Amino acid sequence: MKRHVALIIETSSSYGRDLLAGIVRFMRMHDEWSVFLEQRDLRKKPPAWLRKWNGDGIISRATTPDLVKAIATTGVPLVELTDRGEDLGLLQVRSDDHAIGRIAAEHLLERGFQKFGFCGFTGEAWSKRRQDGFVEALGAAGFDCDIYNSPWHGPSVRSWEDVQSKLTKWLKQFPRPFAVMTCNDMRGQHVLDACSNAELAVPEEVAVIGVDNDDLLCRICAPPLSSVIPNAEAVGFRAADLLSQVMNGNNITESSQVISPIGIATRQSTDVVAIDDPEIAAALQFIRENACRGISVDEVTQNASISRSTLERQLRKYLGRTPQEEIRHVQVGRIQELLLTTDLSIERISTLCGFEHPEYMHVVFKRLTQITPGEFRRQSQA
Structure with a gap:
């Protein structure tokens, strides 16, 4: 007999829809649930039907203290996906917001920036965690970060014109x-x-990166917005797996679990290298655009009209890597993206990333990441 599960998840955002996609993937693999989907705003009161609902489990993205009280009276197990406020002491799965902030910092540092800002929302725990991860990563690299936050919801929210006026003033400084x-x-x-x-x-004077990789929203932006890709589908899948374990009587020792982000979707808003030396900037841009053709360092120096010794010296100064290491760095980043987001074979990925032989791609990938491409893909799927 199938178990009855309620999903209290918003579908208005790409993140919420990806959460549902992960839950659906679990359901298709196990075929043991009958599901009721309650589509609701994140701030609404608990649904009235909940107090009398005779179900087996709940996954909620709109968990509030009132909802916790309502569910407590039913005795139904709950896995929460909420990341907006305080810890409610429930079994929880969410994105690794610190890691999201960290890889955004790494992405911008790789482009040679030395001045940074973070723009978020006050009173949102997920925004603060992303801010902390960003600031900590920059601090470890020796850089400061200026912070601008303003309310997202509630009575203290100002008019759009006032918000944009203050934001414009902040950017101009x-x-x-x-x-x-x-x-x-x-x-x-x-x-x-x-x-x-x-x-x-943008991006010549200021580079901007967001989070969630909402493809439609990112492409509506002018210019198109680069974005960190959280693994929301894996969050949903893991939440469904945990709820299944709890409903089957298993004891879960780790009450809060986080899922690492996938990587960066690079669009025009960060497609730049912030280096004062135009020859070095051109060389890095050439590497970024052509590394997966299997280019050599000689091709880079010829394209940038710069000596190899100067290129070596300046890249070590700006990035801490040699030109060859930078080429491999770009290639491995692309390999990781294809392993995470496609079902392409290792052989095909090897070709797409500029390696003549898959065996050599294995060697390079393991040297830089300490695991093989196959292990990387299996770990991400797990």
């Missing part, structure tokens, strides 16, 4: 070039609009 991480793609759109108001060129 940065020495150029600089880079800004925003807590999500919606906030990224706010920053890009303010950059337009401030007559700041």
